[in-house]
Amino acid sequence: MVIRGSLAVATGTLLAVAVWVALRRDDGSSTLVVLLAVPFAVVAATVFARPFPSNSPHRYGWLTVLTLLWIALASEEATATYLALVLFVLYLLLLPSPWGAVVTGVVTALAVVLSAAVAGPSTGAILGPVLSGVAAIAIAAVVQSLSAVSESRRQLIDELVRTRGLLAESERQAGIITERERLAHEIHDTVAQGLSSIQLLLHAAEREIPEDSPALPRMILARDTAAQSLRETRAIIAALQPDDLQGSSFPEALRRLAASASGDGLEVTVDIEDAADDSCPELPMKVEAGLLRIAQSAVSNVRQHSGAARARITLTVEPASVRLDIVDDGSGFDPAEVEGRSVERAGEGHIGMSAMRHRARSIGGTLEVESSPGQGTAVVVSVPRGAKPDRTGDRQ
Structure with missing residues (x-):
């Protein structure tokens, strides 16, 4: 909007100067200059009314008409040659690269010829159009740079709005x-x-x-x-x-998790220990749901970060406790460093290990992570049988 307004003001000023100089000369050509200035102003206003840069297919026609009117004006009045500055900016903004620069160069040479033919050969007749072309290139470069920044910001804002919507839906x-x-x-x-x-x-x-x-x-x-x-x-x-727990037992849910996680070079297996007939005694539903969510998070971490070839989920049900182990042979990491990073990045949503610990506490258990670089990782969740759930965790 600012660029279009500035070009409109410059066009009006240059046209007024050309008409005023022609009227003062009063050699019979002033009437033709006025007649040409009016349609030039109308066509220029039509072009300025559209956003820059414009992708309208009609822009070539408008620019052609504007250029022809300018040639007619410059042929009658030397001061009208300086309207080429406006044309140069329009060429550079509305024509695809490199045609804008090519047309600007051709019209610059034409402006020099017209200025020399009407006003006579002089340094001003040559330098005027050339300097106008240089100024137009500088103006167009600034405008394109501002447009690129504006577009980048618009895309960033749109992306932030979409991300916020997705985050809100995920949280919901x-x-x-x-x-x-x-x-x-x-x-x-x-x-x-x-x-x-x-x-x-x-x-x-x-x-x-x-x-x-x-x-x-x-x-x-x-x-x-x-x-x-x-x-x-x-x-x-x-x-x-x-x-995952509807219509099936907890071991079956773990096996489905292992089957869905296996692939792309990773093999996930499940072991059920201390249970007859490869099943386990019925656990409280809250414990089963919490352990399943922890197992899903741990296996997801194995797939995304560890580079492991094998992972094993082991469920051990004992008279006094229930233990879930997720062990992989991946690259491992420094738990203390990752925990510190998770705290720092919690505001960005990076709360994987913290979320697992929180869920373990919500079912009355504890979670330990054993790992070191190059030695794989073991996530161990232990829940005492008959443990009191953490009601505070439920409300968070």
Whole structure:
């Protein structure tokens, strides 16, 4: 907008000077100069009304008409030759490279010829158009530089807006998942456990009531109702818990994780220890969900950063605790250095290890990382059986 306004002011000023000089001379050519100046001003205003640089296919036609009008003006009035400065800027801004520079050079030579023919050969007749061309090149270079910076900033702003939108959506989805898991855990620990206890108590009470007692049918109906409510509650819990755990056991979810992570030179295997028939005793749902999320994060780190060829997920269920080990033969790292970097970059979203530690604490466990450069990495999560979950972690 500023460049177009400046060119419009320069065009108006140069046209006014050319018309004023022609009117003062009063040799009969002033009328023709005025008649040519009016369409020149109209066409120039049409060109200036469009953004620079313009990609309109009509720009070639407008520039051609403007150039022809300028030649006619310069042929009648020597001072109109200086309008070439405006034309040079337009050529350089609106014509594709290198044609803008080529046309500028040709018109510069033409301006010298016209100036010398109308005003007579002189140093000014030569230097004027040449200096105008140099000035136009400088102006065009500044404008193009500003346009490039402006476009770069626009693209950066657009990218930031898109990134912010994606981040907001990611945080929203993460919040939804966390809240669904929290609700599933709460329902499991309260409503489902209460209904299960009611069912057991009613069943025990049935055995103590005589068969001919009128209360027995109502006791059986109450027990059946509690059983039906328990089934519906468990269906709700299943719908709220992580998709990977729905309809399958925790070991099966780990095997699916290993299968999906294997490939591209990485082999991931799963071992279930201290469990009969390659299965494990049922763990609290919150513990299973937390361990699965930690395993997913650890395996993702192995794929992205370690360069490992093999990784092993080992689940060990003991009477007093549950332990999950993710071990790889990758390049390893310095845990202290990575932890420090994660703290510094937490504001940028680089919270992988911190997030795993936080999730381990939320299920009442601990997480340790053992690694050194060139020696592979072991992530060890240990959760005591019957550990109290960290409710603070649930709310964060």
